[in-house]
Amino acid sequence: MTTALLFATFALAGCVMFEQPPAPLTCDPALVGRWIPLADSPQDKVPLGKDDYAEVDARCHVRLRDNSRTDAPNFDALGFEIDGQRYLALGFEELEGLFATGKTAPPTPKGMPAGAVTLLKYRIRDDTLQIAMLDTVAIMQRVQQGTLKARETDASTYLFEGRPEQLRDLLRTHPDLFDALDGGGKALRMRRAKDAVTP
Structure with missing residues (x-):
């Protein structure tokens, strides 16, 4: 749900998508508020610096304050829960909202379903938000070795296919x-800003 997180995700040599959200998407009220990067977070290595923040409103619409950009990136951070584990699902529209350049949105990548999403896993403890990305390199290696099933849509993108219940089983079986x-x-x-006004 942060600029840093998604720049890191898509700066990799490839990405991993799911054919569709594994469960209906909802807004997690625990995400509402202003979130500030922690100094020792790996996101220090990528954009969203110490004076930047992510503001999440009651509908889980995210607006990013990034001093390195003149625009105000925004997107919806909706997700779902499976067996107590929380996930965010970002589709192409959300990704375009995050990386918006003022230009026409690019078409859906060839071979990729329009409803495809990438997933992020997260949890909140003591007003600290932790976000984990898909381990893209490990997933690609396992697919190539035949120990994990996904379709290679091009040289750098893999797609987990199936009905929502099959994708939920995949998440349960392969944490x-x-x-x-x-x-x-x-x-x-990131930490919750205690002095911020909730939108």
Whole structure:
């Protein structure tokens, strides 16, 4: 749900998408508020600096304050919960809202369903938001080795296909699709701004 997170995700050599959201998307009220990057978060290595923040309103519409940009990127951060685990699902419209350049939105990538989404796993503890990305490199290696099934839509994009219940089973069976929320230093972290006015 942050500029840093998604710049990091799509700056990789490839990306992993799901054919459709594994469950109906809703707004998590726990996300409402202003979120500020933590100094020791890996996102220091990518955009969204110490004076930037993400503002989430009651409908989970996110507006980013990024001092390195003249526009105000915005997108919807809707998600779902499976067995106590929370996920955000970002489709092409949300990604275009995040990376908006004022130009016409690019077409859906060839071979990719219009409703495809990429997933982020997150949790909130003591007003700290932790966000884990899909472990793209590991997923690609496992697909190539035949231990995980996904369709390669082009040289750098893999698509998990199936009905929502099949995709939910995939998430339950393979929690290691994502970077660990604890340990390893890969999870991005933000803190809730206590002095901010809730939108």
